[in-house]
Amino acid sequence: MKKQAFTLIEVIVAIGIFVMTILGIISFFGYSAQVNRFSKNITVASNLAQATIDENISKSYDQITVGNGTRTRFSADQADPYYGYEKKVDVTYVDQNLNAAGTNTGLIKIVCTIYWFEGASEKNVQVATLKSDF
Amino acid sequence: MSKSPHLKVIFKKGFTLLEVLTAAAIAFVLLTALYTTFVAGTRSYRSTVNQAELAQNGRIALERISRDIRQTDEIVTTIPPTKDDLLNPPPNKILFQDGHSTTSIRYIEYRQDGNLLKRRTLHYSFSSSPSTWVLWNAQDQFNNPPTEHQDSEEIKADKISSLKFYGSNIVTIDLVINGSNQTIYLKTEALARNI
Numbered sequence: 001m002k003k004q005a006f007t008l009i010e011v012i013v014a015i016g017i018f019v020m021t022i023l024g025i026i027s028f029f030g031y032s033a034q035v036n037r038f039s040k041n042i043t044v045a046s047n048l049a050q051a052t053i054d055e056n057i058s059k060s061y062d063q064i065t066v067g068n069g070t071r072t073r074f075s076a077d078q079a080d081p082y083y084g085y086e087k088k089v090d091v092t093y094v095d096q097n098l099n100a101a102g103t104n105t106g107l108i109k110i111v112c113t114i115y116w117f118e119g120a121s122e123k124n125v126q127v128a129t130l131k132s133d134f
Numbered sequence: 135m136s137k138s139p140h141l142k143v144i145f146k147k148g149f150t151l152l153e154v155l156t157a158a159a160i161a162f163v164l165l166t167a168l169y170t171t172f173v174a175g176t177r178s179y180r181s182t183v184n185q186a187e188l189a190q191n192g193r194i195a196l197e198r199i200s201r202d203i204r205q206t207d208e209i210v211t212t213i214p215p216t217k218d219d220l221l222n223p224p225p226n227k228i229l230f231q232d233g234h235s236t237t238s239i240r241y242i243e244y245r246q247d248g249n250l251l252k253r254r255t256l257h258y259s260f261s262s263s264p265s266t267w268v269l270w271n272a273q274d275q276f277n278n279p280p281t282e283h284q285d286s287e288e289i290k291a292d293k294i295s296s297l298k299f300y301g302s303n304i305v306t307i308d309l310v311i312n313g314s315n316q317t318i319y320l321k322t323e324a325l326a327r328n329i
Binding site: 005011015018019022025026029032033036039040043044047048050051052054055057058081082 | 168181189304306318321324
């Protein structure tokens with residue numbers, strides 16, 4: 001009878017495998033929460049990007065500065081729900097084929113990028129529009 | 135007789151008390167681990183579904199309001215330029231002309247009603263000529279204002295805990311969605327392109 005029983009090593013290995021399986025399953029939840037947070041942040045950031053686009057559309061062609069913008073926070077107040085989001089507006093002259101042009105072609109491409117951090121990794125969404133000088 | 139060898143065999147095949155206790159203890163630990171995993175799974179699922187529902191409501195609310203505001207010809211509601219002026223707080227409703235309606239003068243109103251976002255369409259007319267829809271600030275020959283008539287009212291979103299309209303030139307729509315201890319803050323800006 002003693003020969004048929006499991007040895008201590010066998011039992012420990014079996015429990016070890018079981019624990020690793022459980023830990024593996026639990027790590028799915030962490031990943032799922034992470035993906036979930038990412039999708040929520042994309043929703044927030046897309047709406048902020050659309051807001052930035054509308055702000056720029058409301059300006060006249062000459063009011064918009066061509067060149068790369070600087071990254072600015074949506075709010076300086078840390079308690080503000082949008083403190084973690086930064087926006088950057090890049091404006092370039094483009095030709096009729098939407099390729100970058102060096103001179104004022106009467107057509108600009110406005111690219112709004114919203115940045116945020118999830119832990120250490122930086123994420124962003126980008127929305128672009130065109131504006132013509134008419 | 136033949137009884138004792140039988141008994142002997144049975145006793146040899148049994149488990150000792152120590153073995154049973156050890157097995158029960160291991161089974162208990164394993165089942166507890168499984169149960170904890172199951173509970174964590176259920177909780178994670180519920181929270182994901184809840185957050186998806188909140189995000190869904192927020193998206194649809196912002197999408198519908200900003201789409202209508204972008205097309206409008208005139209915003210009737212006076213809104214403050216900033217969110218934080220205590221003397222001039224931002225309203226939780228907005229009335230504006232329906233820019234999608236090309237034939238008749240129609241108005242749209244969005245408002246927060248409890249936790250619901252409601253969209254109302256309405257028109258204005260004088261009692262002397264109810265079929266002629268006029269501007270909200272029109273006057274008849276006696277300088278009387280027109281009467282308001284509601285055409286429809288629909289619920290567009292749920293779980294809204296706060297809705298604010300503010301901004302000059304561009305309308306900022308500030309939305310807080312809340313349910314089951316989770317909160318999502320959303321805001322966007324809509325420029326009325328036809329004004």
